[in-house]
Amino acid sequence: xxxxxxLGLPIMVAGERHGEExxxxxxxxxxxxxxxxNNRIVxxxxxxxxxxxxxxxxxxxxxxxxxAYRKHLLDPRSLVWYGM
Numbered sequence: 001x002x003x004x005x006x007l008g009l010p011i012m013v014a015g016e017r018h019g020e021e022x023x024x025x026x027x028x029x030x031x032x033x034x035x036x037x038n039n040r041i042v043x044x045x046x047x048x049x050x051x052x053x054x055x056x057x058x059x060x061x062x063x064x065x066x067x068a069y070r071k072h073l074l075d076p077r078s079l080v081w082y083g084m
Contacts, residue, residue, distance in 0.1 A: 001057050003050070012050040015043025015060050025074040032074050039067045051076035 001014035009029060019035030019042045026032075030048030034041055034056065041060040046053055056073075059066060072078040 010050045012046040012053040014057050023074055034073055039065045
């Protein structure tokens with residue numbers, strides 16, 4: 001996992017750059033991409049709001065299937081998946 005702050009914009013990247021599927025959300029300076037293969041996180045890219053990076057990384061490293069809470073993955077305010 002790599003983290004940097006470029007021109008005041010926090011950026012966090014981990015894992016693969018591609019997957020079978022890409023979940024994506026953008027609003028203003030915030031961009032969130034999560035790459036899935038077989039319903040498992042294989043990588044992610046966060047810029048702006050990097051909340052949830054540690055949870056994404058844990059899910060990725062454990063190889064957890066995220067099907068049950070995938071609709072909440074792009075919303076760092078959702079506590080539905082934080083305890084996974």
